Amino acid sequence: MSDTATAPTRLSVRKTYKLYIGGAFPRSESGRSYVVTDHKGGFLANAALASRKDARDAVVAARKAFAGWSGATAYNRGQVLYRVAELLEGRRAQFTAEVRAAEGLGARQAEAVAEAAIDRWVWYAGWADKIAQVRGAANPVAGPFFNFSLPEPSGVVAVIAPEASSLLGFVSVVAPAVVTGNTVVVLASERCPLPAVSLTEVLATSDVPGGVINVLTGRTAEVAPWLASHMDVNAIDVTGAPDSLADDLAVAAAENLKRVLRPAAEDWIQPPGLKRMLAYLETKTVWHPTGT
Amino acid sequence: MGKFEYAPAPESRSVVSLRESYGLFINGEFTPSADGRAFKTISPATEEVLAEVAEAGPADVDRAVTAARRAYERTWSVLPAKERGKYLFRIARIIQERSRELAVLESLDNGKPIRESRDVDIPLVAAHFFYHAGWADKLEYAGYGPAPKALGVAGQVIPWNFPLLMLAWKIAPALACGNTVVLKPAETTPLTALTFAEICQQADLPPGVVNILTGAGDTGKALVTHPGIDKVAFTGSTEVGKEIARDCAPTRKKVTLELGGKAANIVFEDAPVDQAVEGIVNGIFFNQGHVCCAGSRLLVQESVYDQVLASLQRRLATLRLGDPLDKNTDVGAINSAAQLAKIRELSEVGEAEGAQRWSPPCELPVKGFWFPPTVFTGVSQAHRIAREEIFGPVLSVLTFRTPAEAVEKANNTPYGLSAGVWTDKGSRILWMASRLRAGVVWANTFNKFDPSSPFGGYKESGYGREGGRHGLEAYLDV
Numbered sequence A: 001m002s003d004t005a006t007a008p009t010r011l012s013v014r015k016t017y018k019l020y021i022g023g024a025f026p027r028s029e030s031g032r033s034y035v036v037t038d039h040k041g042g043f044l045a046n047a048a049l050a051s052r053k054d055a056r057d058a059v060v061a062a063r064k065a066f067a068g069w070s071g072a073t074a075y076n077r078g079q080v081l082y083r084v085a086e087l088l089e090g091r092r093a094q095f096t097a098e099v100r101a102a103e104g105l106g107a108r109q110a111e112a113v114a115e116a117a118i119d120r121w122v123w124y125a126g127w128a129d130k131i132a133q134v135r136g137a138a139n140p141v142a143g144p145f146f147n148f149s150l151p152e153p154s155g156v157v158a159v160i161a162p163e164a165s166s167l168l169g170f171v172s173v174v175a176p177a178v179v180t181g182n183t184v185v186v187l188a189s190e191r192c193p194l195p196a197v198s199l200t201e202v203l204a205t206s207d208v209p210g211g212v213i214n215v216l217t218g219r220t221a222e223v224a225p226w227l228a229s230h231m232d233v234n235a236i237d238v239t240g241a242p243d244s245l246a247d248d249l250a251v252a253a254a255e256n257l258k259r260v261l262r263p264a265a266e267d268w269i270q271p272p273g274l275k276r277m278l279a280y281l282e283t284k285t286v287w288h289p290t291g292t
Numbered sequence B: 001m002g003k004f005e006y007a008p009a010p011e012s013r014s015v016v017s018l019r020e021s022y023g024l025f026i027n028g029e030f031t032p033s034a035d036g037r038a039f040k041t042i043s044p045a046t047e048e049v050l051a052e053v054a055e056a057g058p059a060d061v062d063r064a065v066t067a068a069r070r071a072y073e074r075t076w077s078v079l080p081a082k083e084r085g086k087y088l089f090r091i092a093r094i095i096q097e098r099s100r101e102l103a104v105l106e107s108l109d110n111g112k113p114i115r116e117s118r119d120v121d122i123p124l125v126a127a128h129f130f131y132h133a134g135w136a137d138k139l140e141y142a143g144y145g146p147a148p149k150a151l152g153v154a155g156q157v158i159p160w161n162f163p164l165l166m167l168a169w170k171i172a173p174a175l176a177c178g179n180t181v182v183l184k185p186a187e188t189t190p191l192t193a194l195t196f197a198e199i200c201q202q203a204d205l206p207p208g209v210v211n212i213l214t215g216a217g218d219t220g221k222a223l224v225t226h227p228g229i230d231k232v233a234f235t236g237s238t239e240v241g242k243e244i245a246r247d248c249a250p251t252r253k254k255v256t257l258e259l260g261g262k263a264a265n266i267v268f269e270d271a272p273v274d275q276a277v278e279g280i281v282n283g284i285f286f287n288q289g290h291v292c293c294a295g296s297r298l299l300v301q302e303s304v305y306d307q308v309l310a311s312l313q314r315r316l317a318t319l320r321l322g323d324p325l326d327k328n329t330d331v332g333a334i335n336s337a338a339q340l341a342k343i344r345e346l347s348e349v350g351e352a353e354g355a356q357r358w359s360p361p362c363e364l365p366v367k368g369f370w371f372p373p374t375v376f377t378g379v380s381q382a383h384r385i386a387r388e389e390i391f392g393p394v395l396s397v398l399t400f401r402t403p404a405e406a407v408e409k410a411n412n413t414p415y416g417l418s419a420g421v422w423t424d425k426g427s428r429i430l431w432m433a434s435r436l437r438a439g440v441v442w443a444n445t446f447n448k449f450d451p452s453s454p455f456g457g458y459k460e461s462g463y464g465r466e467g468g469r470h471g472l473e474a475y476l477d478v
Helices: A052-071 A074-090 A092-103 A107-127 A131-135 A168-179 A194-205 A220-229 A243-256 B058-076 B081-097 B099-110 B114-135 B163-176 B191-202 B217-224 B238-248 B273-289 B302-316 B337-352 B403-410 B426-435 B468-475
Strands: A033-037 A043-048 A145-153 A156-160 A183-187 A213-216 A235-237 A259-261 A281-289 B024-026 B029-031 B038-042 B049-054 B153-157 B180-184 B210-212 B231-235 B254-258 B264-267 B297-301 B356-358 B374-377 B394-400 B418-422 B440-443
Touching: A043 A194, A052 A145, A052 A156, A052 A183, A052 A213, A052 A220, A074 A092, A074 A107, A074 A168, A074 A194, A092 A107, A092 A194, A107 A168, A131 A145, A131 A281, A156 A168, A156 A220, A168 A183, A168 A194, A168 A235, A183 A220, A194 A213, A220 A243, A243 A259, A243 B238, A281 B426, B024 B058, B024 B191, B049 B191, B058 B153, B058 B180, B058 B210, B058 B217, B081 B099, B081 B114, B081 B163, B081 B191, B099 B114, B099 B163, B099 B191, B114 B163, B153 B163, B153 B217, B163 B180, B163 B191, B163 B231, B163 B468, B180 B217, B191 B210, B217 B231, B217 B238, B231 B238, B231 B468, B238 B254, B264 B273, B264 B403, B273 B302, B273 B394, B273 B418, B297 B302, B297 B403, B302 B374, B302 B394, B337 B356, B337 B374, B337 B394, B394 B403, B403 B426, B418 B426, B426 B440
Parallel strands: A156 A183, A156 A235, A183 A213, A235 A259, A281 B440, B153 B180, B153 B231, B180 B210, B231 B254, B264 B297, B264 B418, B297 B394, B374 B394, B418 B440
Antiparallel strands: A033 A043, A145 A281, B024 B029, B024 B210, B038 B049, B356 B374
16 A cells, blocks of 8 residues: 555546437437547547438438428527527537547637637528528519518428538538528538537537437448438438539439539638528419409 | 300411421521431311421530530620610510410410410510510629629420420520520420521521520430530429439539429318309419419318309300310310320329219310310329329319318428419418418419519429529529
8 A cells, every 4th residue: 555646537428429310319220330530540439320210210300390490480490599509609618629639620720610610500590580581572573463482491401511521511501401491411521420419419408499400420421322312301412422422412312303402612611601591492482462 | 055156266377477397596597407307396276287397416406505605605795784685675575576476376386275375475475585684784683692693505495385485484584694595495386486586586686695406305305414504494394304303413504493283272161262263264274284383183171162163163164175276265275196195094094093074065176186174073182183293174173171181282292383272361371371382372363474473393393493583593603
C-alpha cells in the first residue's frame, strides 16, 4: 500500500449512436453497426448501419407525420424550428467538438461551422410564414374569377445529406425541406454521421413532432437506392451521393416522378437562397367565380 | 327530340388553304426530311386525308437543334429583351388576325367542335403570347433574382388534344425567357403547328428561333435525348413522361412534365344542382374528354345522388354529337382510331368489372371515330375506370357521405392534376381546396384556363408549372 498511488482517471461514459425514426431511437433492425473514425482514423463510435427495412420504416413514420406537420400553421412551424436553434445554441460547445472530431477542422473553424449551422436554423425558421407570400400570387385572369396560387409541400422528402459537411451541410439540406411543411427521411453523411445523430437528440427534446425528421446512418450506396425507388416518397435530394450513384437515384426516382434536387457543388457557408425550399414546393391554383 | 330541329350550321372550310404536303420547319424554312419519309394526317371526323407531312428522323433533329443553338447564340440571346417581347406581340396579333383560319384548321385536324376551337383554343393561344410578350423585358421582377438567364435550347413535345394551345404554352414562355425552341407536335395534329411556322415567317422572327419537327414517338425521343438541348418540356401521358424523366436523369437538362390526371369533381348536397351539372358536363365532355385535367371521377354526396344523376342524364340527352365544323356541335370526333380503341377497351372493362353503363340516345356518324358521352354508375374505387385515365367522354360516378370521405377518395390516386368542388359554403370550399392534392382546384367552376394562372400537377401528374409568374421558372436558369 502506497500513499503515492494516483487516483484512477475517470472512465468516460460513451454514447450509443442510434437511428432516429418516428421520434424514437431504435438500433438498426438488422442489428448491424459500422465503425466511425475521426479524420485520422481513430475510433469514434459504432454507428447503426441502417437497412432497407429501416429506410422503409422511416418513410412510414414520415408519411404518418405529414398531415399534422403540413397542416400546422406556418407560425407554429416557425416557432418549433426556432426552438431547435435555441437548444443547439445551448450545446454549441458539444457540436463544435463533434464537428472538429468528425471533420478534422481547427478549433476556431469548427466553432464557426457550428455557429453557422445554428444561424441557418434560425434563418430557415423565419421563412415558415413568409415563403407563401413570396411564392404565392393573385392571378389576374381574364374573367369573373378570383384566382390565387399558393405553395404547398410535396410530401415526404428523402435527403442524402452531404458527405463532407456533417453538421452545417446536414442542417442546410434538412431545414429547407421541413420549414415548408414536408417531412423528411435523411441519410446522414456516411463517413461522419455522428454530429447528425447528436442533432437528433436536440430534435427529440425540442417540439418537432416525431416522424417529421427521421435520420438514418449507414452506407449511402446501400440505403439511398431504396429511398429513391420508394413509391411513397415524393421528392429526393441526391446532394450527398457520388455522381454515378446520383444518376442511378435520379433514374429510380422517375418511377413515380419524384421531384429530384441535384445541385452543383455547394459552399455551405454561403447564403443558401430559396432554391432548396422551392425544390419541394408544389404550386396549387384555386379558381372561384365572383358574382352576387 | 326537342321542339325545334337544328339546321346544319357548318363553318366554311374555304378560310383554310391546305397544301398537299408540308416539310419540316428548320432555320426559318420548310424543308423535306433527310430520308424523305412522310406520313399522312387525316380528319378524324371523316377519315379524309388532309395532307402529307414530313417525318423527322435523327438527322433532322440534329439539324434543327443546331439551328436553334446558332439562333440562340448569335441572335436571340443578344437581342434586347424588349425586342424579343415585340416579336411575341407581333405573333399574338397575327394569331388574332388569322384566328378563324386557325380554328377551322384545328377542328379539321383534331376533330374538336368549332365552337371550342373558335371560342376557347385560339383566343387562349393569342392571350398566351400576349401575356408572355410582356414578360420578356420584365424578368428581373419575376422573383428569380436580379438577372435571370435563359437556359438555351428547349426541346418541346406536345399532345394532340389542344394542338395549337399546347404549342403556345410551350413556345411563348420559352421565347419570352430568351430560349430558342425545337417543338414536335403530335403526329395526328401537326397542321396548326405548321401554320404557326408560317406565322413566325410573317412576323420576321429570326431563323432558327422556332423550329417545328413533325413526327411520331421516335422523333420525340430523338429530340428529348439529343445532347444539344438544355431543356425538355413535355405534355402527354404519364407513361411517356416517366420514360423522359429516366432518359434525362443522368443529364443536367431541366425537365418539366405535364402528364395525366384522374380528377375528382366533388358535388356537395348544398351545391346549386343546375350549375353543378353544367360543370360536370364541361368537366368531362369538353373536348370529348381529351383533357388531362378532365373531371373524370364524379363524387356526389349520397343525399343528392339521385337528383344529380337524373339532372345529368337529362342534360346529356341534349348534347349534339357530330360534324366538328358545325357551330351547333357540342361533342366532336375522337382524335384517332387508336384512342377510340383505348376508350372502347376501358369502357368494356368498366362493364365487365360490374359498373353500369349509360349513354343518351345518340346516333354516331358512319365514317370517322366517334364515341357517345358515357356515364358509369355503381363504380368502386377499385375499378379500372376509376383509377386509369381514359382520356375520352367517359364519366365514372362514385358517392360519399362526409367531406373527409370526399377528400380521401379524391386523393386516392397517383395523379394530382386538378379537382373540382361544388358547394355553396365558402368555408368548406377553402377547407376542401387546402386538402385536395392537386395543382388546380376549380371551385364552383371547372376547366378554366388563363395565361396568368399557373397550371400543372402534383405527384405523378408531373412537375413544373405553365402559365403565370410561376411558369417562367421552367425556362430560366434558376
